[in-house]
Amino acid sequence: MKIGNMSDLQVLIQTARTGSLTGAAEVMAVTPAAASAMLKRLEGQLGVRLFERSTRAMRLTAPGQTLLDYAGRAFDLVAEGEAQATADHAALVGALRVAAPSDLTRSVLLPWLDEFLRTHPGVQLVLSVGDRPLDVVRDEVDVAIRYGALADSRLVARPLAKTRPIVSASPAYLARHPAPQTPLDLQRHNCLIFDRGGRPFRRWRFQRDGQWTEVRVAGDRRVDDASLARAWAVAGAGILLKSPIDQQAELARGDLVPLLQDWQAEAYPLHALLPSGRFVPARVRALVDFLAVKFAAMAEARAAPAEASKPDGAPFGPGAAAGTPHRARAS
Structure with missing residues (x-):
């Protein structure tokens, strides 16, 4: 590995967050000269410029943005590992990147996500909302909530609900x-x-x-x-x-x-999609389990009156509870 001092990555992260080396130095409790030296050392080891410098601001280059994305995830995993290995092993920590449809988010998910964050104050939610197709692997999403048939064999899918429009x-x-x-x-x-x-x-x-x-x-x-x-x-x-x-x-x-x-x-199932072949952090598993319980409770509430009047016609009834995760198959 080219990076000799992992703490140098903190300069990258804090400079991106604060917009300046001075701000990064304050957060890290070092001098601006020391922060500058750490950043230059990191750039020298990688052989690329991570920031475009000007008198007013520090702007990430494309390589800098790529490294920042991976470094942030790496430190999230380390923080989670520390929590799991210590007395605070029950705590969930780190960023949780979730993608979900716009209407489902506004009509159903928002209060559930608020409840999850109150229960786990160490988690930071990064929510991407939209109805356009999203590449879960390429866009580094931890979990995507999606309606419809599955067509990507790289993903692991957990059923959340069975529904018919x-x-x-x-x-x-x-x-x-x-x-x-x-x-x-x-x-x-x-x-x-x-x-x-x-x-x-x-x-x-x-x-x-x-x-x-x-x-x-x-x-x-x-x-x-x-x-x-x-x-x-x-x-x-x-x-x-x-x-x-x-x-x-x-x-x-x-x-x-x-x-x-x-x-x-036509049936239009709802799944939680996770990238396969990658370590799944505890916070991601916890969120998927949490949502599965919520959707199962919703299914039971809807099924009770529907089954009483129309046994086979409930659009969102029994069987909508969470299922066993399975690998998505190409359609």
Whole structure:
């Protein structure tokens, strides 16, 4: 290994955080000259410039950013190892990098993540929210919460929930338009389109009595943030097809009304995805276990009334509890 003194990496980390060598020196309780010497030594050992220096600021170079990302993770792992090896072995520490869909995060995950952080004050959450495809391995994500089929054999997946999207609309929309009675009726409605996997989700498939019907829907709105599509539906702008997990609050309040209840959309499972072949820190395992318990409790709560009236039709019912982790397979 080219780096001879691992403490030199702290200069890199603290300079990036504070924006200056003086700030890094203050954090590390050394002189600015000593901090400067440590950074020069690190650059000399690697043979690359880690910062572009100016009179006003220190700006990371591309190699500097790469090394910073890895150094931060390395020190997180060391801190966790120290905690596990000492009397404080029960404490979870370090950064936890989580990626999740926008609507699921806003409608369900935020209070759960807050609860997890209160329980584990040594953990720092780095949350990436969005509906576009994300490379879990390349982007160095600890865990990604994702809907849909699995297609990357590099990942290990743990099932969190089984769900089927449902069609819904607001009472205001239904007051202006007759409710669809069959999937084909959706072609005469304003359907709210959002991107799924980076592409517009326009082909809605339903089955009844073993027969599948596919409808290509259209509307005057498309968005790459599914939470905005839900907001449009609540405002009466059109018809939505989405997981009942994301719509549960609106459905419970009556802000959205379920439609086409005799038809079932395609299953759309929810997984926690972790990079395979890599050490999984305790904080990551703890979060996945925590979310699995939360989703299992949600499934039980939804299944109870649904099973009483419609044994086989609950869109999010028994079996949604966490399953055994398995390796994603190419589709």
